[in-house]
Amino acid sequence: MLSLNKGPYVFGEKITYIDFLIYHVLDDDTKTIVDIEAEAQVDAETYPHVATFIEAFKNRPNLKGSIALQ
Numbered sequence: 020m021l022s023l024n025k026g027p028y029v030f031g032e033k034i035t036y037i038d039f040l041i042y043h044v045l046d047d048d049t050k051t052i053v054d055i056e057a058e059a060q061v062d063a064e065t066y067p068h069v070a071t072f073i074e075a076f077k078n079r080p081n082l083k084g085s086i087a088l089q
Contacts, residue, residue, distance in 0.1 A: 021068035027075030034079070042076045045069075
Protein backbone atom coordinates (compact mmCIF):
# COMPACT_ATOMS: atom_id res chain seq x y z
CA MET A 20 0.00 0.00 0.00
CA LEU A 21 2.76 2.46 0.91
CA SER A 22 4.56 1.74 -2.36
CA LEU A 23 1.48 2.74 -4.41
CA ASN A 24 1.36 6.33 -3.15
CA LYS A 25 3.38 9.47 -3.83
CA GLY A 26 3.78 10.37 -0.16
CA PRO A 27 5.15 8.73 2.95
CA TYR A 28 1.74 7.93 4.46
CA VAL A 29 -0.85 5.26 3.66
CA PHE A 30 -2.95 7.60 1.52
CA GLY A 31 -0.14 9.81 0.21
CA GLU A 32 1.02 13.17 1.56
CA LYS A 33 -1.75 13.63 4.14
CA ILE A 34 -1.55 11.86 7.49
CA THR A 35 -4.71 10.00 8.57
CA TYR A 36 -5.98 8.05 11.55
CA ILE A 37 -4.79 4.84 9.85
CA ASP A 38 -1.21 6.15 9.89
CA PHE A 39 -1.41 6.68 13.66
CA LEU A 40 -2.68 3.12 14.12
CA ILE A 41 0.05 1.62 11.96
CA TYR A 42 2.80 3.63 13.65
CA HIS A 43 1.64 2.58 17.11
CA VAL A 44 1.49 -1.08 16.10
CA LEU A 45 5.06 -0.88 14.75
CA ASP A 46 6.23 1.00 17.85
CA ASP A 47 4.51 -1.40 20.27
CA ASP A 48 5.92 -4.43 18.45
CA THR A 49 9.42 -2.97 18.62
CA LYS A 50 9.05 -2.33 22.35
CA THR A 51 7.72 -5.86 22.93
CA ILE A 52 10.15 -7.78 20.73
CA VAL A 53 13.34 -5.69 20.70
CA ASP A 54 13.54 -3.45 23.76
CA ILE A 55 11.05 -1.52 25.88
CA GLU A 56 13.10 1.66 25.37
CA ALA A 57 13.45 1.25 21.58
CA GLU A 58 11.55 3.36 19.06
CA ALA A 59 9.78 1.93 16.04
CA GLN A 60 12.34 0.66 13.57
CA VAL A 61 12.60 -1.48 10.48
CA ASP A 62 15.31 -2.61 8.07
CA ALA A 63 15.34 0.18 5.47
CA GLU A 64 16.92 -2.02 2.80
CA THR A 65 14.28 -4.71 3.10
CA TYR A 66 11.30 -2.39 3.73
CA PRO A 67 12.17 1.05 2.30
CA HIS A 68 8.58 2.34 2.21
CA VAL A 69 7.94 1.35 5.82
CA ALA A 70 11.21 2.98 6.90
CA THR A 71 10.21 6.18 5.08
CA PHE A 72 6.79 6.05 6.76
CA ILE A 73 8.31 5.70 10.23
CA GLU A 74 10.77 8.56 9.69
CA ALA A 75 8.10 10.85 8.24
CA PHE A 76 5.82 10.09 11.18
CA LYS A 77 8.53 10.63 13.82
CA ASN A 78 9.64 13.90 12.20
CA ARG A 79 6.25 15.60 12.13
CA PRO A 80 6.71 18.80 14.20
CA ASN A 81 3.57 18.31 16.29
CA LEU A 82 4.46 14.70 17.11
CA LYS A 83 8.20 14.97 17.73
CA GLY A 84 7.83 16.17 21.32
CA SER A 85 5.13 13.66 22.14
CA ILE A 86 7.14 10.72 20.81
CA ALA A 87 10.25 11.89 22.67
CA LEU A 88 8.35 11.86 25.98
CA GLN A 89 7.34 8.21 25.66
